[in-house]
Amino acid sequence: MPDFDVKDLGLAKQGRDRTEWAEKSMPVLRQIRERFAKEKPLSGVKIAACLHVTTETANLAVTLAAGGAEVALCASNPLSTQDAAAAFLVKEHGMKVYAVKGEDNKVYYRHLNQALDIAPMVTMDDGADLVNTLHSARKEMIGGVKFGTEETTTGVIRLRAMAKDGVLAYPIIAVNDANTKHMFDNRYGTGQSTIDGMIRATNRLIAGSTFVVAGYGWCGRGLAERARGLGAHVVVCEVDPLKALEATMDGFRVMPISEAATIGDFFCTLTGDIHVVRAEHFLAMKDGAIVANSGHFNVELDLDALEKLASSRRKVRDFVEEYTLGNGRRVYVLAEGRLVNLSAAEGHPSAVMDMSFANQSLCVEWLVNSREALEKKVYTVPREIDEAVAMLKLAAMGIRIDALTEEQKAYLERWDLGT
Numbered sequence: 001m002p003d004f005d006v007k008d009l010g011l012a013k014q015g016r017d018r019t020e021w022a023e024k025s026m027p028v029l030r031q032i033r034e035r036f037a038k039e040k041p042l043s044g045v046k047i048a049a050c051l052h053v054t055t056e057t058a059n060l061a062v063t064l065a066a067g068g069a070e071v072a073l074c075a076s077n078p079l080s081t082q083d084a085a086a087a088f089l090v091k092e093h094g095m096k097v098y099a100v101k102g103e104d105n106k107v108y109y110r111h112l113n114q115a116l117d118i119a120p121m122v123t124m125d126d127g128a129d130l131v132n133t134l135h136s137a138r139k140e141m142i143g144g145v146k147f148g149t150e151e152t153t154t155g156v157i158r159l160r161a162m163a164k165d166g167v168l169a170y171p172i173i174a175v176n177d178a179n180t181k182h183m184f185d186n187r188y189g190t191g192q193s194t195i196d197g198m199i200r201a202t203n204r205l206i207a208g209s210t211f212v213v214a215g216y217g218w219c220g221r222g223l224a225e226r227a228r229g230l231g232a233h234v235v236v237c238e239v240d241p242l243k244a245l246e247a248t249m250d251g252f253r254v255m256p257i258s259e260a261a262t263i264g265d266f267f268c269t270l271t272g273d274i275h276v277v278r279a280e281h282f283l284a285m286k287d288g289a290i291v292a293n294s295g296h297f298n299v300e301l302d303l304d305a306l307e308k309l310a311s312s313r314r315k316v317r318d319f320v321e322e323y324t325l326g327n328g329r330r331v332y333v334l335a336e337g338r339l340v341n342l343s344a345a346e347g348h349p350s351a352v353m354d355m356s357f358a359n360q361s362l363c364v365e366w367l368v369n370s371r372e373a374l375e376k377k378v379y380t381v382p383r384e385i386d387e388a389v390a391m392l393k394l395a396a397m398g399i400r401i402d403a404l405t406e407e408q409k410a411y412l413e414r415w416d417l418g419t
């Protein structure tokens with residue numbers, strides 16, 4: 001048995017069944033796994049991976065291992081772990097996994113450190129907590145790390161800030177920036193799974209409600225579109241005038257959060273920003289308002305302020321906490337303000353994680369094979385990887401597309417042909 005810390009190894013069979021179910025919707029990753037198993041491009045590579053430990057991540061971990069890598073896996077959020085998937089990886093793949101759903105912050109960081117104990121050559125992060133821990137508490141290990149990958153918007157923002165400050169110690173690829181990642185995972189994945197988490201937690205009707213979406217980036221637009229599809233009156237809050245304009249012309253009402261706070265039945269933040277919903281907004285909400293976050297960290301909601309405003313607080317359902325305010329109104333916070341889609345539901349559908357994790361796998365392979373000396377900065381995903389993932393996905397979906405004719409290729413390179 002490897003070193004591990006998971007909830008219950010008895011869940012391994014359930015984890016295998018669920019991981020196999022996810023794999024059915026992950027044809028691109030499956031093809032990569034089959035090739036990796038033959039070519040072993042990651043032989044001898046140690047990877048410390050800090051990701052949401054879901055059945056899709058189990059498929060990624062198995063793919064990396066098929067390529068010859070040794071993987072140690074920890075959770076990238078205290079509430080996002082699927083305990084069955086974690087047990088399956090330990091029991092049936094002998095993998096070092098450190099993740100228990102509901103772990104507190106202390107255990108969360110202990111798990112990050114345990115994953116780092118394998119002395120990784122590669123870090124695979126989701127939100128940059130692993131990289132941050134390495135650069136602060138585990139500096140002695142940095143010399144052995146050659147490269148990294150980062151899965152999400154918030155992580156990429158943090159890493160770019162580190163590179164700007166000259167403290168990033170090795171090159172990292174921003175997997176999030178691949179088109180085949182954020183255009184699908186963030187938009188369709190977060191859109192659907194956030195609704196799923198909010199419904200599973202509350203069982204409330206979305207139709208006819210006023211649904212406030214804060215942030216109209218890739219995740220926010222996905223959620224706004226899906227909430228509209230369920231019959232909600234969707235309100236968008238933004239700070240970027242272009243995004244606000246886009247939301248307006250996409251047919252949504254746009255207004256500041258201070259106004260939206262007074263009319264919303266549901267609220268969800270997806271900004272990557274801090275304290276988007278604050279004390280004055282909680283105070284302005286209607287009795288019974290439901291508040292969630294699907295951005296990476298729970299700082300999007302000022303929960304400390306809410307705690308101070310509340311005269312009482314109690315759990316009323318799984319993942320639903322009732323705060324009764326001094327004004328007598330009740331506000332319901334879902335999943336402690338943590339990513340609601342991964343806490344109260346199962347995260348993104350496998351079909352989008354197929355592309356995200358195909359990018360992860362191919363980026364690690366690319367980094368390991370890279371002959372050029374890479375700088376200590378954040379790289380975008382090589383275009384050929386992004387296009388290869390799109391072509392493989394289309395092929396797996398049975399969709400064929402046109403190719404440019406020679407005449408068209410020549411035409412598109414000319415400037416002298418007009419009307």
Ligand SMILES: NC(=O)c1ccc[n+]([C@@H]2O[C@H](COP(=O)([O-])OP(=O)(O)OC[C@H]3O[C@@H](n4cnc5c(N)ncnc54)[C@H](O)[C@@H]3O)[C@@H](O)[C@H]2O)c1
Nearest residue numbers: 152153154215217218219238239240271272273294295296
């Ligand atoms: N729940 C998930 O599974 C999941 C999946 C992918 C990404 N994420 C996370 O979701 C967050 C958003 O990601 P994205 O890819 O949509 O980012 P994005 O950069 O495309 O969009 C964020 C949007 O929020 C807006 N914004 C920032 N501060 C704001 C504020 N105070 N009020 C209103 N709007 C504000 C920005 O202008 C921007 O348009 C990040 O934290 C990301 O890591 C979560």
